[in-house]
Amino acid sequence: MAPERVILCGSPDETAGPVADPDPVRLRAWGPDPNVHLTIEDLRQGIWREIPDAFEDLIDLAAYVYAADQAVGRGGAAADDLGAGWRRDLTFRVAVRRPDLWRSKPVHDALVSTLSFLSEDEYRFEFVPMTEHPDLGNRIAFDGTAFDGVVEEVVMFSGGLDSLAGAVREAVLDRRKVLLVNHRSTEKRTPRHYDLVRLLRHRAGDAAPLHVAVRVNKVEKLSREYTQRARSFLFAALGATFAHMIGLDRFRFYENGVVSLNLPISPQVVGARASRTTHPRVLRGFESLLTALAGRPFVVENPFLWHTKTDVVRLIGDAGCGELIGHSTSCGHTWVTTREQPHCGDCSQCIDRRFAVLAAGLEAHDPAGGYGVDLLAGERPEGQSRVLLAAYLETANHVGEMSELEFFGRFGEAGRVLRHLGGNPDETARRVYGLYRRHADQVNGVVTAAIAANADAIRRRSLPATCLVRLVSDGGSAADEQTGPTEPAADYLFRRRGQAWVVRFAGGPEKILLPSKGAAYLHQLLSRPDTAITPADLACQVARRRREFALGDAGEQADPESLAAYRARAQDLREELDRAREDNDPGAVARIESELEALRAEIRRAAGRGGRIRKAADDRERVRKAVGAAIHRAIGEIREFDSALAEHLKQRVKCGLSPRYTGDQGIRWET
Incomplete structure (x- = not known):
């Protein structure tokens, strides 16, 4: 489990107070010595309108999340990394204008759920009142051109092939007036980007699109992680803000469906390592968050969901805009x-x-x-x-x-x-x-x-x-x-490949099972048929911790052992929380969040002193329930693609106080 990292966002006075992280990341977009910079460029006179405090907060928050995403590194980049260090534990304390709104359940739940899935990290937010009230309008560089008052769509425009094809469809083919919103994090691509916009405007003629560039970057010493999986949250915040300015309740991403749906191309590439920028679940999460902030329904669309990348490129060529392809940039x-x-x-x-x-x-x-x-x-x-x-x-x-x-x-x-x-x-x-x-x-x-x-x-x-x-x-x-x-494929296979599991039952086709604690527990049981393994031992083996670190009966242990046990339980709870959010089960979410918060408080309390802590008397029971629930969830996931294997496991895997897999004569699992 990755250690908790705390990110303090705002002035030192606003974000003061005790934190669990001895070396918190400090971010500031306002006031003296800012290290996160946001500037809106090329905005036409007349487009800018005063926006509600909630949307100014949204821009600030998205910029802070974007900066923190790069300031806190992930562990290991190798394809065979089992993912132990990939998922980060991030706690934000953010100064905002509307803390009451950001603390409200609809806003907070949508924010945490969406970001957690988007970047495959654990997020927590503490919102504190902003004492300064800077005006976003002070960070705008107008281009001096009058605005004619017509914008039919707001389109996110990265300058890659997909967003180019979207702009071509809107402005060249459909002759619609659109506002292209570009996030610029580096000057390296600026000349190519402006050439692309110039050529696009020429092709569109009277429907030439408007263009606004938003520069969001941070000081160089904060650059520790290049994956930038949370970047689309910043994109969404910018798109929503400009849509709100011009009276629209929607904006559009254009990205091909193969990338959007995020199916792993191999067991080595799973989860957020493959981009979830416009995954349907992410877009629905953005809609929920923006609807709660705006107080009215907000729509986030991806009209290219059913296009392949080749379909996208052909659209550009068929529109007579093939010349623009060479001016687009896709490289990561x-x-x-x-x-x-x-x-x-x-x-x-x-x-x-x-x-x-x-x-x-x-x-x-x-x-x-x-x-x-x-x-x-x-x-x-x-x-x-x-x-x-x-x-x-x-x-x-x-x-x-x-x-x-x-x-x-x-x-x-x-x-x-x-x-x-x-x-x-x-x-x-x-x-x-x-x-x-x-x-x-x-x-x-x-x-x-x-x-x-x-x-x-x-x-x-x-x-x-x-x-x-x-x-x-x-x-x-x-x-x-x-x-x-x-090697010759075994008829019965349950083996790790990359971060995922490859399973095969009774000589059938190989299937990929995405990583989870339950899958790891099943692997341990299948590796040792007819052998009882206590839930605590299973949890420790999967978490790679010594047996004496397991949660046990009442009694005192030294802080390192107790902390290790609590952290192992917290990791289980986070996986349960992800599942509850995906299943849209608010009751389970509330229950798990409550237990997780209590556990975090205990961890913080223990880590902050040199004394000892006493473990609860029902720790063994909690581990037993957590291990059993994880195994049952994994069997349920297997049932989605192999009902025969799921039924076999249901009949022969027993949980309780002594989990075991009862072997079947003639079946030998390759693990």
Whole structure:
């Protein structure tokens, strides 16, 4: 479990008070010596309107969350990291104008639930009154151009292919007047971005879009983490604020559905490591938060949910705007790009972009020389870049051959996303499957064409051995890069791969089970059939703690042991809380939050003194219940894609005081 980090947001006087973190992160956007900077640029005279205090608070809060997301590092970036350090424990104390509103249950619950899912971290917020009342209007640089009073949509505009296609659809094809909102964190891309906006306005003619840039950045010493999984919260806050100014109750993200739905491309890439920027659950969470703040229904849309990246690129070309593709920027590794090569070619965004451009037949507008590593023929060093590409290829290959039933069995997350999409579940499921099949066919088409085009070079072995073409055409397969030497598949398999679990029952297809405590407990039981393991031992083995750290009966222990036990229980409670929020169970959320807060208070109290603490007499019972509940949840998740395995586990896994898996003659689990 990651240690709690405290982030103090506001002036020292406003955020004063005891905290659990001996070295809290201090952020300030106002007053003397600010280390978080926000400036609104290029705003036309007349657009700006006074906005409610709640929305000014929203902008400040989003900027602080964005800065903290980069100031607090995650543990480990390797693909085989089991995720122990990935999830952070973040407590914010924030000075706001409307503490009463931010403390209210609808606002607070929507904020915590949405951010927790968005970045896969644990969030807590303490809102304190702001003593200074700075005006957001003081941070605006107007462009001097009069506003004609017409804006039909507010569109988030990053300058990547998806947002470019959205702007093309709105302004060029539909001839609608839109306001493009851009968040600018670095000056490196500014010239390319302005060239793109200029060309877009030229193509749109009388419907030329308005454009506003919001610069949000922080001092360099706060840059410790590059993943920026909470960035879309800042985007949403900006979009909502500008929509509110011009009298709209909605704004739009444009992002292809394959990225939005966030299905893991491999067991090594799960959770928020794959972006959840516009995941349907996140957008619904933004809607709930903004509705509570605005006091009226607010809508956040993604019109490209049913588009692949290739569909998006084709839309740009079909609109006669192919020239703009080369001026867009998708790369996530800005620190390695140059003016001549604005794309690294290594990151997932570059791989996705290049496949889409090639599949759409528009490579003339996006030359291979603009990438640090060529997608098809570039040499890839051993490590994450090669693993990511191999996983991408192998997933497309498998999905291209899957039936609808096999697809939802293989990707359990696809089934769980349906509840956030609305409409008829069966029809929505078919659309999700169709989206991913179309994407797979487009990727596989590029690979097939590349092999044909390089047949002579393949025969002569003149291409680098680690380039894409050689990886898929030589004796092995791309899968070898991500899984290592292959072994005969066992009929009964429950084994960790990356952060996830790969399971197989009775010789059926392999399925991915997303990580959870319950899955880890099942793994321990299946590894030792017919062996009783106490709940405390299970919890300690999974948490990698010594047995004497387990919660026990009443009695005193030294602080380190007691703290370790409490923290292990807190980790269980956080997983239960995530599940309750996803299931929209307010009763369970309230119960778990209450227990978790009491536990945190005890941890803070114990950590703050050198004495001893006494453990509660019912600690063993709490662990027993937590372990049993986690196992039952995991079996329920397995039932979504393999009812036979779930039934087998239900019959043969017993919980209680001595959990055990009763073996079946002829079944030997590979774990």
